[in-house]
Amino acid sequence: MTRRSDRIGDEIRRILAEVIQRKLNDPRLHGIVSLTDVVVSSDLSTARVFYSVYGDEEKSEDVRQAFGKATPFLRRTLSENLRTRRIPRLIFEEDYSMKHGEKMDALIRRVHEESLRARQDKELPEDVSHDPEETACSYSNTKSDNLRQNIVGKAARVRSEESEVL
Known part of the structure; x- marks a missing residue:
């Protein structure tokens, strides 16, 4: 134009x-x-x-x-x-961009809420040692690995739902 x-x-x-x-x-x-x-x-x-x-x-x-x-x-x-x-x-x-944007916003909000719930549901591992330094490192690594897997899974689910919306 x-x-x-x-x-x-x-x-x-x-x-x-x-x-x-x-x-x-x-x-x-x-x-x-x-x-x-x-x-x-x-x-x-x-x-x-x-x-x-x-x-x-x-x-x-x-x-x-x-x-x-x-x-x-x-x-x-x-x-x-x-x-x-x-x-x-x-x-x-x-x-349809407004309707599409609303659907995308709802999907993002849902993934965010699920992610928050998943973080709240996580518990400390059972084999926690009594050394605070070691416990912090162990818990941090376990938590970040679990969180990374959770995010990858949710991102795949959002992509599949997005392709259904389009």
């Missing part, structure tokens, strides 16, 4: 957000939709408008249909407010 297409994309996003909020009378779009990005092709013929939906899959489908119905009106409004020779064709696409 060029600087010009970036600038026009930002302007389209600003105009569309204002129109959706103030002029569009479709209740399917009010309060649950956020425009996340607009990517304009280098020849300015198309603009991919990315949006995120706050809610379930049913709301997501309603929003998609609402944008399909409102596209001619939104394009006409852009022609009145955008100072370009040509008004780009609008393509609305749901942005």
Whole structure:
């Protein structure tokens, strides 16, 4: 993308957000939709408008249909407010990055909690000597080995769960 297409994309996003909020009378779009990005092709013929939906899959489908119905009106409004020779064709696409980020955050949080629980469940080895110096070294090595194995196992489990999510 060029600087010009970036600038026009930002302007389209600003105009569309204002129109959706103030002029569009479709209740399917009010309060649950956020425009996340607009990517304009280098020849300015198309603009991919990315949006995120706050809610379930049913709301997501309603929003998609609402944008399909409102596209001619939104394009006409852009022609009145955008100072370009040509008004780009609008393509609305749901942005799943927020949902994907939430899933990744939940996975990381779960691994962190499991790791904390595993550390709390660890007990001193039974064959602890009475020499404090030796005991500290022995316990430290055992604990770090166990922790290392625990982290490697959890990382493998997260990778497999992440591939299932994607």
